[in-house]
Amino acid sequence: MESTAGTGRAAPAPRASGHIMAGLGALVALLLVAGCERGGQAVPPAAAPRGFSALTPSPLPRVSLGVLGPELALAAAYRGAYEFSSDWFTSNLPVWQRALAPYAGRRGLRYLEVGVFEGRSVLWMLENLLTDPGARATVIDPFEGDLKDRFLANLRMSGQERKVTVIVGYSQIELRGQPLGSYDIAYIDGSHSADDVLEDAVLTFRLLKPGGLLIFDDYAWRPGSDRVEDWPGPGLDAFYTLYGRHFDVVHVGYQLILRRRSDTPR
Secondary structure, X not given: OOOOOOOOOOOOXXXXXXXXXXXHHHHHHHHHHHHOEEOOEEOXXXXXXXXXXXXXXXXXXXXXXXXXXXXXXXXXXXXXXXXXXXXXXXXXXXXXXXXXXXXXXXOOOEEEEXXXXXXXXXXXXXXXXXXXXXXXXXXXXXXXXXXXXXXXXXXXXXXXXXXXXXXXXXXXXXXXXXXXXXXXXEEEOOOOOHHHHHHHHHHHHOOEEEEEEEEEOOOOOOOXXXXXXXXXXXXXXXXXXXHHHXXXXXXXXXXXXXXXXXXXXX
16 A cells, blocks of 8 residues: 555546546445345445455455565665655565566566555666666656655656656546556556545556556555445456456455456457
């Protein structure tokens, strides 16, 4: 979990697409309600917080590239002497290294990230995958407080600022301005509410090239809230239920990794 990018709360979405977002919100609500039924008996709302996976079998197959590893010391994970206040990323590296190995150093690689925080994930990508001179990254975050200054200081330390386009804003608005079919890898780690996660997933889907990877953080995360609509998992299950035919499942664990099929239309 990196940031609150994509909450979309401080800036409304364009009016012309409001009916689409309303439809997506209704879809999430319907799927959540359907997920609270078993054996023909409606489960009272108070029972829902027992866990969406216990009430609704996940539509995702059981596919795993491994489990979370230990958090790594800065020098073990990065070449740069960056400054970070917390580490929600390096435990994912055993899975990322397996999933992303075919993309390392690829000519003109394009990477999109929603939810940057202090830059742990994009800096690791710059050091390990975006190594071709023509590789580029686009990052989106509202950068609340002093986060932008902290991220930019780390980015300057990497010496690779020219490779990174920084967009300050909310993902539900800014993703609409990105070119279709332009990214090889997208990492979504913005707002964690089910409706925001679903919206980020739908908007990012057509930004991927055929064969591109779509990575979601915190698929299995459970916040302190008792409302399942505040959890990422139900939003991602809803996305896969409707869009799963366009993807091969690479990994299902704490994170979710999908690969866009090459035979799906843009």
